[in-house]
Amino acid sequence: MPKVLRVVDRRRCIGCLSCRQACARLRGDYSPSNAALDVKTAGGMSGEFIITICMSCEDPACMEACKFGALTKRNGGGVVFHKDKCTKCGACARACSVSAIRMDKEGYPIICTHCGYCTRYCPHRCIATKEV
Amino acid sequence: MLHKDFIRVLYIDLTNEEYRFEERRDLFKYLGGTGVAAKLLEENIKPELDPLDPAQPIIFANGPLSFVMPVCTKVVATFYSPHTREYGESHAGGRLAMAMRFNNIDAIVITGRAKHPEYLVIDDKVLFKDARAMWGLSVEDTGKILRQHTSGSGIRSSMRIGRSGENLVSYAGVNVDTYRHFGRLGLGAVFGSKLLKGIVIIGDEPVKIPKENMKKYREVYDSIYDTVTKTDVMEKYHAVGTSINVLPLNEMNSLPSLNLQTTRYEHAENISGERFAKEVLVRKVACSGCQIGCIHIGQFRREFDDGYEYETVNVSYDHELVFALGSFVGLKNPEEVLQLIDVVEREGLDAISTGVALGWATEAYKRGIITIDDTLMPFEFGVLQNYMAAVHYIATGKNEFYKSLGKGVDFASKKYGGQDFACHLGGNEMPGYHTGYGSIVGFSVGSRHSHLDNAGYSIDQARTKEEDIVKKIFEEELERNILTSLVICLFARKVYNRDTIIKALDAVGITLTNSELTEIAKEILRTKYRIKEKLGYSLDQIKIPKRFFKTITLNGKLDEEKANNMVKEYKAMIDELMK
Numbered sequence: 001m002p003k004v005l006r007v008v009d010r011r012r013c014i015g016c017l018s019c020r021q022a023c024a025r026l027r028g029d030y031s032p033s034n035a036a037l038d039v040k041t042a043g044g045m046s047g048e049f050i051i052t053i054c055m056s057c058e059d060p061a062c063m064e065a066c067k068f069g070a071l072t073k074r075n076g077g078g079v080v081f082h083k084d085k086c087t088k089c090g091a092c093a094r095a096c097s098v099s100a101i102r103m104d105k106e107g108y109p110i111i112c113t114h115c116g117y118c119t120r121y122c123p124h125r126c127i128a129t130k131e132v
Numbered sequence: 133m134l135h136k137d138f139i140r141v142l143y144i145d146l147t148n149e150e151y152r153f154e155e156r157r158d159l160f161k162y163l164g165g166t167g168v169a170a171k172l173l174e175e176n177i178k179p180e181l182d183p184l185d186p187a188q189p190i191i192f193a194n195g196p197l198s199f200v201m202p203v204c205t206k207v208v209a210t211f212y213s214p215h216t217r218e219y220g221e222s223h224a225g226g227r228l229a230m231a232m233r234f235n236n237i238d239a240i241v242i243t244g245r246a247k248h249p250e251y252l253v254i255d256d257k258v259l260f261k262d263a264r265a266m267w268g269l270s271v272e273d274t275g276k277i278l279r280q281h282t283s284g285s286g287i288r289s290s291m292r293i294g295r296s297g298e299n300l301v302s303y304a305g306v307n308v309d310t311y312r313h314f315g316r317l318g319l320g321a322v323f324g325s326k327l328l329k330g331i332v333i334i335g336d337e338p339v340k341i342p343k344e345n346m347k348k349y350r351e352v353y354d355s356i357y358d359t360v361t362k363t364d365v366m367e368k369y370h371a372v373g374t375s376i377n378v379l380p381l382n383e384m385n386s387l388p389s390l391n392l393q394t395t396r397y398e399h400a401e402n403i404s405g406e407r408f409a410k411e412v413l414v415r416k417v418a419c420s421g422c423q424i425g426c427i428h429i430g431q432f433r434r435e436f437d438d439g440y441e442y443e444t445v446n447v448s449y450d451h452e453l454v455f456a457l458g459s460f461v462g463l464k465n466p467e468e469v470l471q472l473i474d475v476v477e478r479e480g481l482d483a484i485s486t487g488v489a490l491g492w493a494t495e496a497y498k499r500g501i502i503t504i505d506d507t508l509m510p511f512e513f514g515v516l517q518n519y520m521a522a523v524h525y526i527a528t529g530k531n532e533f534y535k536s537l538g539k540g541v542d543f544a545s546k547k548y549g550g551q552d553f554a555c556h557l558g559g560n561e562m563p564g565y566h567t568g569y570g571s572i573v574g575f576s577v578g579s580r581h582s583h584l585d586n587a588g589y590s591i592d593q594a595r596t597k598e599e600d601i602v603k604k605i606f607e608e609e610l611e612r613n614i615l616t617s618l619v620i621c622l623f624a625r626k627v628y629n630r631d632t633i634i635k636a637l638d639a640v641g642i643t644l645t646n647s648e649l650t651e652i653a654k655e656i657l658r659t660k661y662r663i664k665e666k667l668g669y670s671l672d673q674i675k676i677p678k679r680f681f682k683t684i685t686l687n688g689k690l691d692e693e694k695a696n697n698m699v700k701e702y703k704a705m706i707d708e709l710m711k
């Protein structure tokens with residue numbers, strides 16, 4: 001069964017960024033800016049945390065926006081990224097209505113693979129993978 | 133710095149609006165944090181000039197493990213303290229350590245004075261921005277403006293001062309990311325003296341993990357992560373938070389209350405951590421890179437006008453705040469304490485010093501040492517409204533008296549009298565523990581007169597034999613120089629024993645042995661004492677106010693002579709170290 005990443009309860013989030021750090025680590029980087037998910041507050045630290053992840057769409061807008069075949073449908077939802085075909089145009093990031101795609105410093109989109117690695121590092125069980 | 137053999141220092145000159153980077157190999161042996169910041173202070177301080185002279189430096193340093201290892205979240209600031217007029221050091225968490233890391237900055241040295249109020253934005257460049265319109269604004273309002281005008285939400289850090297810093301109150305702090313502070317010893321006044329309203333740092337640069345380190349890094353990270361999340365630190369600091377200490381301390385006759393007239397507070401139950409949790413706690417948050425999340429946020433309704441005009445306000449609280457702005461001034465419930473915290477936060481004052489100053493002023497007023505001509509209103513323990521007004525008066529230097537109170541209880545009591553009950557140690561207002569010789573001697577001799585220097589209060593709670601106390605204080609002070617150089621949050625100190633530290637450093641490419649670390653710790657402490665000496669400070673000057681000996685502690689009433697001998701014993705150990 002394929003799995004997808006889900007936000008279970010964002011109210012428990014403490015904004016520690018361990019999840020972003022984990023995803024970046026998987027990509028060989030220390031920097032949370034290099035992660036496929038995002039944790040932000042609405043209006044500084046006094047606002048609530050918002051966890052932005054790839055929603056594993058059945059009918060992905062990002063894929064639709066990509067004119068170069070660099071994104072293909074992933075079994076279970078979401079997309080698979082083919083770096084060799086990517087022209088760094090950024091159309092996918094603009095098309096995602098929840099802004100789940102950010103571009104890395106080299107200009108490539110950071111696409112969630114729904115691997116679930118980040119969920120192992122959330123100390124407060126805010127995110128998890130779910131079989132679909 | 134990570135996987136490099138130098139410290140990358142950003143030098144900023146506010147007078148000429150210039151900046152430059154230097155890669156300092158020679159600083160590498162000081163690790164980071166307190167080590168690097170103390171060394172840079174030693175190089176840049178001007179002992180012959182006033183602490184608030186434009187030429188004096190402000191230094192910040194993070195450490196080699198910042199953000200990349202769990203709970204390595206703090207940044208150390210050093211400066212010439214306008215409060216104690218000696219070595220100034222303060223620590224803050226939030227997102228600052230991370231933002232510096234991913235802007236490739238290990239340390240910052242700021243000198244000079246801006247031509248008019250300014251704030252700095254440190255991104256790819258350093259921008260000197262006009263802050264004239266923000267001068268006079270609260271910490272909260274300034275924070276909102278800084279957020280609106282900079283990018284990098286989630287990975288930026290924002291520091292700012294309130295009116296107290298602008299007005300050079302000697303215990304004005306610097307707010308970091310709303311809920312953390314460089315609270316103690318007056319960094320806010322140093323900002324104010326430079327017309328520096330705030331600093332925003334954006335940390336969005338990638339930093340590659342070298343392939344050959346990856347396996348080791350993941351292993352070490354995982355094992356530390358597991359210890360942090362599976363041991364009782366989480367329970368202790370995340371659940372109720374540090375204010376869980378209020379009741380036990382009270383039970384042990386150790387909770388400083390009513391200007392330390394007592395250490396057993398009759399309303400302790402009503403301002404306990406458990407009571408806060410039940411009545412006002414709404415959220416918990418963490419510094420970036422910390423799984424514990426000790427920051428507890430309480431909520432209350434603020435009436436901003438007649439006619440049922442309310443807003444909801446979130447403020448963070450912890451043990452120190454509940455003591456200083458609670459038991460020390462006789463407040464009786466969480467809501468009242470939060471209201472007082474809120475005004476202190478908005479003005480950007482150090483909460484501990486403010487509470488202790490209000491406590492002293494109340495007793496001085498009762499005894500007729502100061503009168504209503506000074507205070508402009510009666511002071512009474514437990515009367516919130518007047519305290520709230522007094523906080524604004526301190527921040528703005530309303531009259532001669534409030535200007536003096538804004539220089540701390542040591543200064544004010546020298547001027548007006550009441551030195552016996554001015555609760556400071558080494559010129560810095562006391563923290564929330566009156567446990568025994570460990571606490572009063574520990575705070576007195578600590579290099580920044582903070583409870584976090586050597587944790588004398590926990591030495592007392594462990595019921596250490598009297599003859600061992602000073603040795604323990606010295607050892608802890610030394611060891612903490614390593615922790616605060618890396619820069620590990622002290623709440624994770626038990627996780628980071630020497631073994632773990634060595635492994636963690638090795639995982640980021642720094643090989644050090646146990647004895648090398650001990651040597652580094654000694655050199656850092658020596659550096660601090662060299663600075664103190666240059667500034668004319670000596671442990672001989674320590675004079676512990678009488679009140680500390682009148683009020684009972686966990687270890688009974690303390691004897692003045694014994695305490696003084698302990699200070700002497702500590703001084704002998706420092707003299708030995710300096711040889």
Ligand code: SF4
Nearest residue numbers: 066086087089090092
């Ligand atoms: S950035 Fe790459 S993946 Fe995204 S739309 Fe353009 S080509 Fe496709």
Ligand code: SF4
Nearest residue numbers: 023112113115116118
């Ligand atoms: S599921 Fe994998 S790719 Fe997606 S955010 Fe988590 S770690 Fe990153």
Ligand code: SF4
Nearest residue numbers: 013014016017019122
């Ligand atoms: S790891 Fe969990 S608690 Fe921490 S920021 Fe991510 S979602 Fe929030």
Ligand code: SF4
Nearest residue numbers: 205418419422426621
């Ligand atoms: S324990 Fe608290 S202060 Fe320490 S790093 Fe975590 S959240 Fe920050």
